[in-house]
Amino acid sequence: MSQSTEAEVGISTTAERQAVTSQPGATPGRDWVIVTRGIKREYDMGGEIVRALRGVDIAIRRNEYVAIMGPSGSGKSTLMNLIGCLDTPTAGEYWLNGNLVSSMKDDELARIRNKEIGFVFQTFNLLPRATALHNVELPLVYAGMSAKQRRETAAYALERVQLTSRMHHKPNELSGGQRQRVAIARALVNSPSILLADEPTGNLDSATSSEIMKVFEELAEQGQTVIMVTHEADIAAHARRVVALHDGQVSSDTRRERFVRENEHIIAAKK
Amino acid sequence: MLFFESIRLALNTIRAQKLKSFFTLLGVCIGVMFLIAVVSIVEGMGRYMEQDLIGKLIGVNSFELRHRPNINMGDVDPSVWESYRRRPRLYHDDVAPVVDALPAGTRWAYVSDNSLPVSSRYSSGPRNAQISAVDGDFFAIRKFVIAEGRDFTPQELAMGTPVVIVGPDIVKRLFPGLSAIGRELKMGGLPYTVVGVLETQGSAFGLSFDNQVFAPWQSPVHRLLNRVPSIVDAVIIQVPTASQMTEAQERVRQVMRTRHKLRPGQPDNFSLQTSESALAFWNKLKRYLVLAGVALPAIGLVVGAIVIMNIMLVAVAERTREIGIRKALGARRVDIMSQFLIEAATLSTVGAAVGIALGVGLAKVIAAISPLPATVAPWSIVVGVALGAGVGIISGVYPASRASMLDPIAALRQE
Incomplete structure (x- = not known):
């Protein structure tokens, strides 16, 4: 990735730059939970x-709270799918928690998703016919945990998001905020390396949104790596680091303070 | 755990969508129902044939010397019939040499029979009945029990006294409301005194075994039964144990070959009929019946399989998002695949279970309203359940593999 200069890629520190640009194929250090080296994703749309993604370099440390921002068409959904191991890049390397994910087959990806990633979706994506507890148990089912242990672990995860009392309710008996908290509990239940949230407040009103953002804040403080994909600057401003995408490339990678300073007018307007 | 969850999910679906499930499972249900019913009836007939009918016709550890087999329910070749027709008959003179050749302890009897009119002065008009002229241990070999009166005495048998033992149907028809013992009936214009009445033997396929009259062979009645009065229809031989069957048959064969002046190499021109030889025909018939009993339900099962496959395809389409969620949370292809396979198998097995219940019911109803007996064979229930699960799995393979191949991103995007 010789063309990846600091100006273009916007990597904020030397350490991060080194993690990315070190020997291709080299396992990143233990600190780095995510390292992408020039990942590209191309789609064949009927011949066109x-x-x-046109070569994205990102390095994320354990315990970071990162927002990936960008307008629609910037490639942030594609990047999220790649980071979430739902998809593989057409070129480049993606290291997740020391695993070279970019060259994995479907079933290996499924294992990685199960162990390393906790998804939180905009539309919650809970199973409508299952109770909150059962929804939270689901990743443990695929991890092969015994029924009793599963129940205990899932109940504890629901306790962490203060939903113990709603454990046996189905999603349609819960409010939007409660549903998203069930989804967060489900994402956390396998103790994943990263919590990957895709527009987690997109379907919520502003009061509920800030309630959910507070949950993320607390998780980040407890040491959980959180990656949040959003197109809203005020939501992104909750993260401690903001990576902005534009036209399939990283356009800026800044600390929260600088991001807030640069986007003050947008954030203020929202409030 | 995924296994039980999938089963529970399938049962929930059936509960939630009763009408749809009913139509989904109809094919499998009907297929299995007919399978069970047909197999039960064939099985019942088989048991009846093996235990009752053949035993009643021939007796245990026994064989019959006849000029040709009398139990020919199968498709006998016309040329075979022709050779049967040319065979010499057995005569009364043959009996003594045959009987003399038998090992010690062997029981024997001989019999001629025909259907003839019988009348009495207690009822109007003659009735047709099966008339047999017998000698020897006939009732003992056939296990006919005399319910009322007595057996023939050796003197009666030797002298040909005009006495008869009759079946209960004869009593009902010729002596309505009366005791038959000591009363007279007429055959061929001659009077015969009833000395005994047999226990009822029941009926098979609407044919009564109780409409019978037995008289000593030496009595005048034997003249009515065959064109040549000295013809004997059958010599019945019963050995004490099954192991002596072959030896006894071989001795009888040698005596008869000598009497019929057969050269070595010439085939026998008489028959030694055992219950096995009669059963052989039944076993052949049974194969065809079971084949038919399997072919017809197979159509139902194929239709059932197609319906289940379609329903599962719809289920996969409806639950694309669920599949996406499961995949995102770490379900591998095999997990998704087995979930839908188990679901299809559960659906189909429930259909099969209902079919088994209905089939058993149908068999019982048929047994109750028709002379066909029915016995539910345990193996047919096992086969029914296995078929249900099998049909489900086969019809679930395509939908399940489609579900497992879904791209999680596209699946999650689905509304």
Whole structure:
């Protein structure tokens, strides 16, 4: 990735730059939970090649709270799918918690998703016919945990998001905020390396949104790595680091303080 | 745990969508129902044939010397019939040499029979009945029990006294409301005194075994039964144990070959009929019946399989998002695949279970309203359940593999 200069890629520190640009194929250090080296994703849309990602370099440390921001069409959904191991890049390397994910097959990816990633979706994506507890148990089912242990672990995860009392309710008996908290409990239940949230407040009103953002804040403080994909600056401003995407490339990578300073007018307008 | 969850999910679906499930499972249900019913009836007939009918016709550890087999329910070749027709008959003179050749302890009897009119002065008009002229241990070999009166005495048998033992149907028809013992009936214009009445033997396929009259062979009645009065229809031989069957048959064969002046190499021109030889025909018939009993339900099962496959395809389409969620949370292809396979198998097995219950019911109803007996074979229930699960799995393979191949991103995007 010789063309990856600091100006273009916007990597904020030397350490991060080194993690990315060290020997291709080299396992990143233990500190780095995510390292991508020039990942590209191209789609063949009936003969026309669409370049959704044109070489993205990101390095994220354990315990970081990162927002990935960008307008629609910037490639942030594609990046989220790649980071979430739902998809593999057409070129480049993706290291997740020391695993070279970019070259994995479907079933290996499923294992990685199960062990390393906790998803929180905009539309919650809970199973409508299952209770909150059962929804939270689901990742443990695929991890092969015994029924009794599963129940205890899931109940504890629900306790962490203060939903013990709603454990046996189905999603349609819960409010939007409660549903998202069930989804967060489900994401956390396997103690994943990263909590990956895709527009987690997109379907929530502002009061509920800030309630959910507070949950993320607390999790980050407890040491959970959180990666949040959003197009809203005020939501992104909750993270401690903001990576902005534009046209399939990283356009800026800044600490929260600088991001807030630069986007003050947008954030203020929202409030 | 995924296994039980999938079963529970399938049962929930059935509970939630009763009408849809009913139509989904109809094919499998009907297929299994007919399978169970047909197999039960064939099985019942088989048991009846093996235990009752053949035993009643021939007796245990016994064989019959006849000029040709009398139990020919199968498709006998016309040329075989022709050779049967040319065979010499057995005559009364043959009996003594045959009987003399038998090992010690062997029981024997001989019999001629025909259907003839019988009348009495206690009822109007003659009735047709099965008339047999017998000698020897006939009732003992056939296990006929005399319910009222007595057996023939050796003197009666030797002298040919005009006495008869009759079946209960004869009593009902010729002596309505009366005791038959000591009363007279007429055959061929001659009077015969009833000395005994047999226990009822029941009926098979609407044919009564109780409409019978037995008289000593030496009595005048034997002249009515065959064109040549000295013809004997059958010599019945019963050995004490099954192991002596072959030896006894071989001795009888040698005596008869000598009497019929057969050269070595010439085939026998008489028959030694055992219960096995009669059963052989039944076993052949049974194969066809079971084949038919399997072919017809198979159509139901194929239809059932297609319906289940379609329903599962719809289920996969409806639950694309669920599949996406499960995949995102770490379900591998095999997890998704087995979930839908188990679901299809559960659906189908429930259908099969209902079919088994209905089939058993149907068999019982048929047994109750028709002369066909029915016995539910345990193996047919096992086969029914296995078929249900099998049909479900086969019809679930395609939908399940489609579900397992879904791209999680596209699946999650689905509304």
